[in-house]
Amino acid sequence: MEWLYWMLIPLSLGGGVLIGRGIFKKASQKLEEEAQARAEQILREAKAKAENMYKEKELAAKEKFLQLKAEFDDEVAKKKNILLNNEAKLKQKEQNLNKVIEQIKAKEAELKALETSLSQQSEAISKKREEAERLLQQQIKNLERIAGMTAEEAKAQLLESLKAEAQTKASSYIKDILEEAKITANKKAKKIILEAIQRTATDHTIENCVSVFPLESDELKGKIIGREGRNIRALEAATGVEIIVDDTPEAVIISGFDPVRREIARLSLHRLVQDGRIHPARIEEVVAKVEKQLEEEIIEIGERTAIELGIHGLHPELIKLVGRMRFRSSYGQNLLQHSKEVAQLCGIMAAELGLNAKMAKRAGLLHDIGKVYPEESDLPHAILGMELAKKYKEHPDVCNAIGAHHDEIEMTTMIAPIVQACDAISGSRPGARREVMESYLQRLKDLEALALSFDGVYKCYALQAGRELRVMVDAENISDEQASMLSFEIAQKIEKEMQYPGQIKVTVIRETRAINYAK
Numbered sequence: 001m002e003w004l005y006w007m008l009i010p011l012s013l014g015g016g017v018l019i020g021r022g023i024f025k026k027a028s029q030k031l032e033e034e035a036q037a038r039a040e041q042i043l044r045e046a047k048a049k050a051e052n053m054y055k056e057k058e059l060a061a062k063e064k065f066l067q068l069k070a071e072f073d074d075e076v077a078k079k080k081n082i083l084l085n086n087e088a089k090l091k092q093k094e095q096n097l098n099k100v101i102e103q104i105k106a107k108e109a110e111l112k113a114l115e116t117s118l119s120q121q122s123e124a125i126s127k128k129r130e131e132a133e134r135l136l137q138q139q140i141k142n143l144e145r146i147a148g149m150t151a152e153e154a155k156a157q158l159l160e161s162l163k164a165e166a167q168t169k170a171s172s173y174i175k176d177i178l179e180e181a182k183i184t185a186n187k188k189a190k191k192i193i194l195e196a197i198q199r200t201a202t203d204h205t206i207e208n209c210v211s212v213f214p215l216e217s218d219e220l221k222g223k224i225i226g227r228e229g230r231n232i233r234a235l236e237a238a239t240g241v242e243i244i245v246d247d248t249p250e251a252v253i254i255s256g257f258d259p260v261r262r263e264i265a266r267l268s269l270h271r272l273v274q275d276g277r278i279h280p281a282r283i284e285e286v287v288a289k290v291e292k293q294l295e296e297e298i299i300e301i302g303e304r305t306a307i308e309l310g311i312h313g314l315h316p317e318l319i320k321l322v323g324r325m326r327f328r329s330s331y332g333q334n335l336l337q338h339s340k341e342v343a344q345l346c347g348i349m350a351a352e353l354g355l356n357a358k359m360a361k362r363a364g365l366l367h368d369i370g371k372v373y374p375e376e377s378d379l380p381h382a383i384l385g386m387e388l389a390k391k392y393k394e395h396p397d398v399c400n401a402i403g404a405h406h407d408e409i410e411m412t413t414m415i416a417p418i419v420q421a422c423d424a425i426s427g428s429r430p431g432a433r434r435e436v437m438e439s440y441l442q443r444l445k446d447l448e449a450l451a452l453s454f455d456g457v458y459k460c461y462a463l464q465a466g467r468e469l470r471v472m473v474d475a476e477n478i479s480d481e482q483a484s485m486l487s488f489e490i491a492q493k494i495e496k497e498m499q500y501p502g503q504i505k506v507t508v509i510r511e512t513r514a515i516n517y518a519k
Helices: 002-147 151-183 185-209 219-225 227-239 259-275 280-309 316-327 335-352 357-366 381-391 396-404 415-428 437-452 480-497
Strands: 210-214 242-244 251-255 457-463 468-473 505-510
Touching: 219 227, 219 259, 227 242, 227 259, 227 280, 251 259, 259 280, 259 316, 280 316, 280 335, 280 357, 316 335, 316 357, 316 381, 335 357, 335 415, 357 396, 357 415, 381 396, 396 415, 437 457, 437 468, 437 480, 468 480, 480 505
Parallel strands: 468 505
Antiparallel strands: 210 251, 242 251, 457 468
16 A cells, blocks of 8 residues: 555646646736737727827917918008008109199299299389489589589588587497397397207207217127117117117117116126127126116215215215216216315315315215206206205205205305305316316417407406406597497407307406606
């Protein structure tokens, strides 16, 4: 039986292996079928998704095509309307020109008829003139025979008798005219000032409202303009100024009334040209950086000026306004330099008079802050400056000096006339405003030489920077009436022959001296 046991063991093992192989094969076959079914399902889902995506893309492409087609049709319609309008305007202009030509032809015909009529009238007038001259000569001969003297002798006698009377009446007439002129002087002065403003406004506008940015070549203009002008528009929108690129070669003109905005635009252009990257986003970035930098520079200039003049405790907003003066000019004179000069002169004068020199300096520095206030105002700059000083808690004496330096309000402090005098000194000194020393001295010499060219003048002095001319005359040769006439003639000759700023006061001095000696 033991041998049977050992025989059954291999048989049982072999049967188990065969049974296991069958089970494993059946399980593998089932897994393979499931995997194949899953793969087929994934493939079907992928195909369905791909078909959906294709349909969506095809639909989007059709919508985009329809949109572009609609835009193109609109653009074509607009251009077609523009062409039709232009064509209608041209036809209208052509009709107007034809009417004008017909009117010109009619006028030519009228002129020819008038010319014929005038020639006939001229012949008749010439005949009448000859007849009148013949009768006049006959009448003169009759008068000479009756009077017993020739016509020339009668004229000489008549002129001699009327000469003295004419001189007296002329002097009296001139006095009447001058009195009438004094009555209407205010009205005429305003008219003259308005005419002067009309003649010189353009020069001052160009000087005060334009900055020029030079370019190495005209090729840079294309970069600055950008595609369809987008860079220029972006720069103008960011800075608030107008950029002119076509008027001058190798230069860009920056135009605007605010000098700080012009400086921001100029510095921004400089950085953009150096960097080479010029597009709207870069322009906005550069302008923002320059604005911040210039704001810091304005504050630094104001603080440095206050420290330089020894002025302390200024409100931060006043310091900003002082810094803005650096970018403003008045008649060619830098406003910050002018204000510093006025402040220093005020301090010196106040110290000499025993007044508060620091307060006088403060008023001198701030007297023109109304000119740089960034917001629009209808007030004169002196009154606006006074209001700003009051707003930022300045001393009442300083406020009054600022507001009264052009006589807009009454002076109530001792430093107010000092500020007014120092402002006039700084503005009217030789070379301060649009005039160099050589031309200034030459103008004074010409003024004195012009007055000395008149008979009876023995001395002449040009005073107050050429704004007053004092003429000394010989009392023995010039009467009071002749002195009045002489001042009028000198003023007329100055107006005709010289060029000068403002007005010139001509004063003729006639002095009688009686001298005796006690021995």
